[in-house]
Amino acid sequence: MRNYSGACALVTGGASGLGLELVRLLAADGARVLATDIHESVDPSLLPNGVDYLRLDVRSDDDWAGARTWVQSHWGHLDVLVNNAGIAVGGRIEAAGMADWDRALAINLMGVVRGCHTFTPMMKERRSGQIVNTASLAGLVHAPAMATYNATKAAVVAVSETVSHELSPFGVDVCVICPSFFRTNLASSLEGADREMEESATKLIDEAPRSAAQVAAAAFAGMRAGKHVILTEPDGRVAYGAKRYARPLYELGMKSAAKRLAKGKSPQPGAMQVADRLARARAAKS
Incomplete structure (x- = not known):
């Protein structure tokens, strides 16, 4: 079982939902954590004592370069990268517009790609580390009226598997979290044209039987065990x-x-x- 005591960890989307709960679990296990999110700042009481915060838009190469500079100047290396930031998006294939696809791909997929691209060299040099990518059950099981979301999350699963094989000779582990619906603020990111489907998705999220903390606990156990695909429900x-x-x-x-x-x-x-x-x-x- 992996121990995170003393590890240096960066979590994207770390100011709410699953990301925040993973920040709390990592900090409780003794890790030094940099929580990042798209907000300029967050209420200091939101994060555990000792956790730092940095604004990071996962779509921005400049922001990722800034995160790398922060890690190098404060820690000198990174042990754990959690690519968690993402948005909800859905709608029937004829209703989801190209802007919906572009936005989902830029955040859900390319945010993960940029994170891996930025910090892989640092981990390869040390020949150690762990990359954790948040996908979704939708990346493995493809329900109707969710083509946009399914496609981005399936791509995250594929990237995770590929990078896992690629980095194994360098002692870097890669895992992908695939949760089902759970209660979070993810529905606030919905802004597509298929309002009927978005209302349905919002209801499924709001009335889900599991909380973000419960999903994070299952995900964290999988991370510690080094599972490559973590199904949390x-x-x-x-x-x-x-x-x-x-x-x-x-x-x-x-x-x-x-x-x-x-x-x-x-x-x-x-x-x-x-x-x-x-x-x-x-x-x-x-």
Whole structure:
């Protein structure tokens, strides 16, 4: 199990939600933490004692260069990079505009790419380190009316796997967190044209059974264990397992969600559809 005592860690999107909870867990484990976010400043009481804050827009090469300079001048190296910053985006394929795609790709995908590009040389030189990328269950299980979000998160999963293989000879571990819906302020970033789907997504986020702290605890345990793909909820594990090993059930769940959508009903999350169908199939066999 990895111990973060004395480690130097940078977390993007670290002023709220999952990022803030990971900042708190890293600090509690003894890490020196630089929390970054898009805000110019944050309330000092928001962050644990000893945690530093730096404004970082993950779309900006200049901001990433500034973060690297900060790390070099204060610590001289980086042990843990958590690429967590992201936005919610969704909508049916004909409704999501090109501006929605550009914004999602710039933040959700290229923010991760820029982070890895900036700090990989530092970790390779020391032949140690850990990169943690936040994707989503949507990067593995692709529900309808979420093409934009699914695509960016699937790309984060692909980048994470690729970089994991690439950096293994240098002692650098890479993992990707893939949570399902959980309660956070992520819905505030929705600003697309498909208002019906965004209202549905907001409800799913606001009424999710898990908090950001609960998801962070599961993610942190996976980080410490060095897991490459971290699924933080049981329904996510069921849905991803069904896609891999019970594909017909997976397809039924996704098509059921799509039928509800076509009838003008709020689609149940695809992962839940798959989990429900798998549970009924198991019950029928027993």
